[in-house]
Amino acid sequence: MRHILVVGIGTGNPEHLTVQAINALNRADVLFVPTKGRKKVDLAEVRRDIIARYVTNPASRTVEFALPVRQVEGRSYVGGVDEWHAAIAETYVRLFLEELPEDGTAGLLVWGDPMLYDSTLRILERVRATGKVAFDTEVIPGITSIQALCASHRIPLNLVGKPVEITTGRRLHESFPHRSETAVVMLDGEQAFTKVTDPDAMIYWGAYLGSPDEVILSGRAVECAGEIARRRAEEREKHGWIMDIYLMQKGADFDDE
Ligand SMILES: C[S@@+](CC[C@H](N)C(=O)[O-])C[C@H]1O[C@@H](n2cnc3c(N)ncnc32)[C@H](O)[C@@H]1O
Known part of the structure; x- marks a missing residue:
């Protein structure tokens, strides 16, 4: 066989x-x-x-x-x-x-x-x-790219005792932040993070993770979405393709105790 x-x-x-x-x-x-x-x-x-x-x-x-x-x-x-x-x-x-x-x-x-x-x-x-x-x-x-992303940003994936949702750019609006306080977004061709308006949402973004071309950016989503979108477009232009992933998070450890 x-x-x-x-x-x-x-x-x-x-x-x-x-x-x-x-x-x-x-x-x-x-x-x-x-x-x-x-x-x-x-x-x-x-x-x-x-x-x-x-x-x-x-x-x-x-x-x-x-x-x-x-x-x-x-x-x-x-x-x-x-x-x-x-x-x-x-x-x-x-x-x-x-x-x-x-x-x-x-x-x-x-x-x-x-x-x-x-x-x-x-x-x-x-x-x-x-x-x-x-x-x-x-x-x-x-x-996985999720592990590579968290390692590069030196962050844990989940908030203490809370769930994580893994989704695509197309479906981010269904989950974050009302259904899950942590969402990992993969396969996002539409930069769904630019549509997140919650002022408390944080984003941890990474492209070409693990490779010599790796780029990471993070911050409050409403403040740095523009910069990430710009950098993403530049990198895509330079390489002819891009693979990126990000984690959106709201809330904090122990804030539901
Ligand atoms: C078809 S999926 C494959 C995922 C893969 N099996 C994994 O374990 O990560 C491709 C998506 O994974 C993410 N991805 C994979 N490798 C990546 C990398 N090196 N840097 C950033 N994102 C990556 C991107 O969101 C990309 O759109």
């Missing part, structure tokens, strides 16, 4: 790799590295660096492949994502059948951790459901 290792690689710093992840990469006969698009090209470079640094298994080979790009034109959000996942599943079917012997082990190097806003695991279930290729999976956890 083919064996697929789904390996969390952290968020841009090769030193995020755990010992478990390094050992898993060295167990793989084939390592699959996605490319395509300027962002993917830069992120492929991080994956190549990780492989060059840590993989000492002489029998290991790397296969680079073009990951299908999500189409948005004329599609609903959900419809577009569903179609995109189906296209990636077809790509995996082909790769597993063509590049991996029946008793072989492959490694998929997943950004951050595979359980957080990443669809590799659900796409693998789609691949299995096609019935075209049989395999089992093993998941190796990685450092």
Whole structure:
């Protein structure tokens, strides 16, 4: 049976790799590295660096492949994502059948951790459901962008005894600050933080976390949203893409005692 290792690689710093992840990469006969698009090209470079640094298994080979790009034109959000996942599943079917012997082990190097806003695991279930290729999976956890953000700002994620909500820019207005006093926002293409008007809300923002290009800014959201939006636009222009995340917080430890 083919064996697929789904390996969390952290968020841009090769030193995020755990010992478990390094050992898993060295167990793989084939390592699959996605490319395509300027962002993917830069992120492929991080994956190549990780492989060059840590993989000492002489029998290991790397296969680079073009990951299908999500189409948005004329599609609903959900419809577009569903179609995109189906296209990636077809790509995996082909790769597993063509590049991996029946008793072989492959490694998929997943950004951050595979359980957080990443669809590799659900796409693998789609691949299995096609019935075209049989395999089992093993998941190796990685450092997430949430951990990288809190570490860079030197802050705890939660207020004492209080919950945290993880959401997207599109849905921030549903949760913060009325439902959750702490919200982590990922995948925000619309700079939802600029719409937060609560004068007590704090923001802790970071882009390219873990990489040499890392930028962090923090402060009272109403006061520094403009500066963050400006810096974000500048960085995006410079690199051709951006990955950023932020934590919005209101309230304080022990203020509900
Ligand atoms: C598709 S999700 C992948 C998340 C990933 N699995 C993780 O564990 O962090 C991509 C989003 O994660 C966040 N992200 C990932 N890496 C990041 C980084 N190095 N710096 C800032 N944000 C990052 C951004 O919000 C980005 O839009």
